[in-house]
Amino acid sequence: MKPQYLVLAIAFVAPASAGAQEQRTPVSQCQAIAQNTPKATFASFSGAAPLTPAVSEGEDVKLTFLGHSTFEIETPGGIVIATDYNGWYRPATLPDVVTMNKAHTSHFTLTPDPGIKHVLHGWSDVPGEKADIDLVIGDAYIRNVPTDIRFSYGLGGSQENGNSIFIFEIAGLCIGHLGHLHYELTDAHYIEIGRLDVVMVPVDGGLTMGADSMSRVIKRLRSSLILPMHRRGPPVEAFVSMFGKDFDVANAPDDSITVSMRTLPKKPLIYVMKGLQ
Template identity: 70%
Template structure:
């Protein structure tokens, strides 16, 4: 009478063991985003950063630290509690300390992508689609991190507009919502803000014109109202040109190193523009 249940248990344990092994070799099934707006029918809503406790993806490392290191230009290196490593807007010019599991790319300029990445990189995510005009669609879970994108238009080399040429990549890990604006050329619309949802940390280009002017970029940052703002992609104007766009509602600090370590518990309560060393 007990033979069938025993074999059933053995079978289930065997399947479970295989699933764990497989998960180490391929990404998990995508989880539902915890950072997107709950009600996307509220176009005028401002998505404030989060300071309490919130549900996180099933495989998330709750309470862990995320390390972010500025490597150069728009490439930052993200290391998660679960051991996933990600290089943003990766061109290969600014190599990370070790081969990343994931690289994201945008194509506004060659300094934001490479068509010959190291074959050892498991996941190469393009912020553009191979079909002109079509949006790239990314919703991928790698280890403890959900990676998704929100597309934006860019200025084309001919002076026109190329639809869906840039992706804002969003990394959801350890209860945090971390966004990289990529090569953002235009202020976001209500639909895009809703698709982004909450961003606790945002990496923002501060070149003053190659992407957007400091005033336009500051309006995006103010509406996102992330707890931690990490400037990147400085080319030409001094960082002060960007910083002068913000009043007393934002703090400013300069990091002693190129890295910062954050968690849900250590996010600043007042929005902080944190200039990593090397910018």
């Protein structure tokens, strides 16, 4: 039976100072707690209004597949975000925000264009610490959920919190980019993530996780729109074959899709962008 979810709503008390807005932690509209999760604690606090993204007049979010694991996300308010930005795959206009992961050099660059206002690393440069992203810019709220990674190139071992799942909350949508996900998610991860209406998922079949393991993650997330990415080697059909009649599959005519809360598919849809076919 599919677990029922309750929305976790937390408002933080802001200090009464000129810089109060910058000091407050934004509140996610997408996080949820499963009722049957062991030791889960429901929280509700009152106080000053939470820090939230600006409300834009539009509701459409445009996602464009640029290559490998880089998507351009354009908000209704005109904020441009590039995921797993490596400097090779670039939006037509300079992005306001770029996110990065470091499993391989194809997912980050240490020399981004200096004109990019926000460069968000999915790892911490301080040993033993987690990356902690809570950014409100325009009509977007960006946060992260750290995950462990394997060391690259057969060195063995793993690194705790070496990368991040990035979550973009825009126009009511919860959009997730799984990055270079190496291990199946735990209950704690799913709680931190909450609801994902749209998810970008690597389908390489081994460099991240095998198709069977990755499909279990996607089935648990139960997102309305699933956008495959990061295909190296096996055809995308190897990933798609893991899903049954509860999921629809479609090949996109081009490399972008515009979506809103009103236009989300009623049934989970695996939507394969043209550049990945």
